[in-house]
Amino acid sequence: MKTMFISLLLLATVAGTQAQDSTFTNPLLTSGADPYSYFKDGWYYYTHTTANSIVLWKTRSLADLKSAQHVTIYKPTENNAWSKDIWAPQVQFLRGKWYAYFAATGGKNVQHRMYVLENPSPDPMTGSWTFKGQVTDATNKWAIDGDIFEYKKELYMIWSGWEGDADKQQDIYIAQMKNPWTISSKRVRLSVPEHEWEKSGQKVTVNEGPQALMHGKKLMIVYSASGCWTDHYALGLLRFSGKGSLLDSARWTKHPEPIFQTSVANRVWSPGHNSFFKSPNGKEDWILYHANSQPGWGCGGKRSPRMQKFSWTADGMPVFGEPVAEGVELQKPAN
Template identity: 35%
Template sequence: MQKLSPLIEQRADPYIVRHSDGYYYFTASVPQYDRIELRRASTIEGLRDAPTVDVWHKPDTGAYSELIWAPELHYNQGAWYVYFAAAPSREIKYKLFQHRMYAIRNKSANPLEGEWEFMGQVDSGIDTFCLDATTFTHKGKLYYLWAQKDNAIEGNSNLYIAEMETPWQIKGKPVMLTKPEFDWEIRGFWVNEGPSVLQRNGKVFISYSASATDENYAMGLLWADADADLLDPAAWTKSQQPVLQTCFEHGIYGPGHNSFTVDADDNVLLVYHARTYTEIVGDPLWNPDRHTFVKPLRWDAQGMPVFGRPSVIE
């Protein structure tokens, strides 16, 4: 049994993509929450010490000038996009946690080079707290998937899906896929957030994270048949139990906010963050010690993903 060590320390909400150029690209929330940082390497392991490039900095004031959270890098329709959440400065809104979703674009072949263009807010049509956007293409259609609060539903955030008109504009009305409802989803906070999409074995899988971002943080799973209408909530099945959670035995706590990538042989790798201790001093929001981990994803005989434990390769 091989125990896991962090791939990259102090990087939360990690996102790794292997592009058609053969390079791996990495982005994540930085502890200062003040910028978007990218790095690339020819191997997963190479990302550990790869040079970082700051491609966008938050403005000092305004609607998207605080708490830059959970950037994701996607190549959509011939250009690179980073989707991220940001909050307005307190001079605009008294409450700090009023995040909305935004996008920037780069038409260069290498997203660490060239110019990034601010595309503005990705407006879901619901003017409430929202974050953790991801995109995926299925059967020629581009979809947007994210977490958002509904004031009529108890809790902090639910998961929504919509088709996209452009890589920075939503088409049609958002559809809610899941809300916090099980005991392991409502510890500390009622949260469904951090969705990530995996398409394998005739199914579309959505992993997500739930509960407070301490040792209670855990991951859940939705899945639908690849031929189903992905905008129909009835097409999706939800696991009643978490698929990845704290491993007290080996001291890996609060695994979550994952992404999926592949190795050189197209085997799926699970990317996630976790802490290595539970005694957090002060506000957990400003604790930098959520680290990026990577491990192989396994599969059972029915073609369902097996996440195992966050602390070991198994």
């Protein structure tokens, strides 16, 4: 009987371990704003804002981010135009090489511009990262949160920028690229804060953090709206008609309501600045985002990365539901 009891205890322990290994809970890390990941050859490469450098994580599953290998791939020298306030880095594999995009300043927000690094190594955790320079259109206006995507074999960049030189309003812009570090067209404004849910933030209204999202042949841009310093930070969506040029703003339609927002019931505030990824088996769609655990925490270091699976409507709209409460066990992305 004693032997049988021990065997049953071992079986229960193994079953419990297997169940634990197949689930995870949010948040993925205790802090980390503007989370982004890129999947290649069975690995996820993850970044978030660290302010003074670019740190890259590598993992088989983003659910295991806490134990993932990570290295600092770039720390700029002092006293240049891109040495401070490094925001929202993204590491992407484009045209056979790795590129790291980031916004940075020389010390004042008005100086924020987009920059890019290049690495020809097959593994971005190794090799040499070369500073390629600023990524800009002819206007050279304030710019943050760049995302590069490919559509019909052409590269495009979307970002958050100012129309002029004053910090009054952040809009979403798009431009075509001739290569991963050079914009080749005029910038086109696709979105401005116009609905009340986009304008929370006192004197400055915000559209930022744009991310391209493809579903079949349908192209969308999901962006963050309202000030991150408010509890009303939320996600909005732009849909491309599928006809004509991406650089024709008339071909884009804005969804009138937020598609992901604060859930007081689940105690998740200001979810936003998201990105997207597929499960390892390529069959599931997931959203990766940051959020606060308490109201009033704003844009500080308490924002933490989270993720959850989402679905689609029959007409191709993403359904994110509500931000999942902390501590709720979720199934890991399917292998």
